[in-house]
Amino acid sequence: MTILFWLALSGVTxxxxxxxxxxxxxxxxxRLGAIPLKPEAATxxxxxxxxxxxxxxxxxxxxxxxxxxxxxxxxxxxxxxxxDDLTGEILDRLAHSHPHLKTIHxxxxxxxxLGKNHALWVGTQNARGELLLFTDADxxxxxxxxxxxxxxxxxxxxxxxxxxxxxxxxxxxxxxMGLTFMVIFAMFTRPWKAREPGNSAHIGIGAFNLxxxxxxxxxxxxxxxxxRPDDDLKLGKLLKINGFRQDLAAGPDFMRVEWYASVxxxxxxxxxxxxxxxxxRLWFVLTGVLLFMTFSIWPFAALLATSGMxxxxxxxxxxxxxxxxxxxxxxxxxxxxYALGWPLTATIFCWIILRTTWLNISQKGITWRDxxxxxxxxxxxxx
Numbered sequence: 001m002t003i004l005f006w007l008a009l010s011g012v013t014x015x016x017x018x019x020x021x022x023x024x025x026x027x028x029x030x031r032l033g034a035i036p037l038k039p040e041a042a043t044x045x046x047x048x049x050x051x052x053x054x055x056x057x058x059x060x061x062x063x064x065x066x067x068x069x070x071x072x073x074x075x076x077x078x079x080x081x082x083x084d085d086l087t088g089e090i091l092d093r094l095a096h097s098h099p100h101l102k103t104i105h106x107x108x109x110x111x112x113x114l115g116k117n118h119a120l121w122v123g124t125q126n127a128r129g130e131l132l133l134f135t136d137a138d139x140x141x142x143x144x145x146x147x148x149x150x151x152x153x154x155x156x157x158x159x160x161x162x163x164x165x166x167x168x169x170x171x172x173x174x175x176x177m178g179l180t181f182m183v184i185f186a187m188f189t190r191p192w193k194a195r196e197p198g199n200s201a202h203i204g205i206g207a208f209n210l211x212x213x214x215x216x217x218x219x220x221x222x223x224x225x226x227x228r229p230d231d232d233l234k235l236g237k238l239l240k241i242n243g244f245r246q247d248l249a250a251g252p253d254f255m256r257v258e259w260y261a262s263v264x265x266x267x268x269x270x271x272x273x274x275x276x277x278x279x280x281r282l283w284f285v286l287t288g289v290l291l292f293m294t295f296s297i298w299p300f301a302a303l304l305a306t307s308g309m310x311x312x313x314x315x316x317x318x319x320x321x322x323x324x325x326x327x328x329x330x331x332x333x334x335x336x337x338y339a340l341g342w343p344l345t346a347t348i349f350c351w352i353i354l355r356t357t358w359l360n361i362s363q364k365g366i367t368w369r370d371x372x373x374x375x376x377x378x379x380x381x382x383x
Contacts, residue, residue: 004306008313011295015320018187022324025192026331032163032251035148035155046074046146047129047213050137051119052091053081053369058138058258060090066135067098070143071150077127078137079104079119081369102126112377113226115369120231121222124213132216134209134232138257139165145254149210152249159215159244160236162191163208166252166333167259175334176341177266178259180349183328189233194240195247203248204236207257211235215244227381229272229368234383241383252333267352272368274356280379285357289350296321297350300343 048066052059059078066076080088080103091103104122109115120134131150135141145163153161167182169175193201209232219238228234239246260266278284299321302314325339360366365374 005310008310011299011317012313014295015317019320019324022186029192030249032148032249032254035152037147043072044130046131046133047127048076048133049120049123050078050135051081051116052078052087052137053115054083054085054087055137056086059087062138062140063094065140068143069146071146075100077102077123079106079123081106081115081119115371117222117226117231124221130213132211132213136206139207140256142254156247158247159212160239160246161210162203162205162248163251164205165207165255165257168256169259174263176338176345179325179329179334179338180342180345183324191248202237202240204232206232209235215239225383227378229276237383270352271356271359272366274353275360289353293350297346
């Protein structure tokens, strides 16, 4: 038996287990469209909180969708985080004609804070809602989404509900990258396990984090994760480790976002949180990339370099990976044939992670939204 045989056996075993877990998890994840709208449903007050910095491209249309939400008791608070484009002017104009839109302008960033995290914290200090919905400035929502989400949260007695959006991406390569990102994210976070109290899995998505105000303040809110560029996911972890109940719902029919406008924008965008997602541990990055290439990329190359039983096991691994891609594409309203991009896109993601790690270390920090944050300060905020 050669090392290639044992690698193939390990790979197919690993992916069989992953596939069983992921497919079962997808079947158990509630669909927002399946939540009935009933007039007697509870309608606690909700504060929708948006942090915006230089968002003139999307913010007016996105906020118009939030202002059109069909919910009897909500307020919309948008915090302009030091924008130097037309964002502030657009917000003031919209606030003039929409009384339940409150705008706050942040002129300077205090030490020890990332801009977005500080803006959201400032927003919460002005919020009156029993529930807090954290969302991004480029999210488009369908008008019944809040009713459905609040009802699901109430039915399941949750403290934190995350809803996954539909990611809109132009071209061909970028949607393939987005699909691969979703599968990798699901493999390593296992969000369907977040509902299990004794499981370490947790979830958070910047597009839709709905949290009870009491649980948010009990864990210290964004002050506790003030220097985390992956604030959405870390807010979920913070709530989970403090014993609060959370879950994920699928909502591609009720919410959409332009993930990135181009592959280049995606590469630059991931510079802020790819290394943070590994808690700034170089050994973890290098080990993770090596294992991922061995078990998730090599099986495709092995189809050209092996034979016999080794070839068949690598073929089985490749088919399982593509099947997971197809399943994810189906659930997220993407073209199924985008799954074929995995060998290329998975390789690109390995390069992105290595590139980001190198940049963060060599530059001794990250630059996000025109502000530099030292790596030493970022590392101190571990959750």
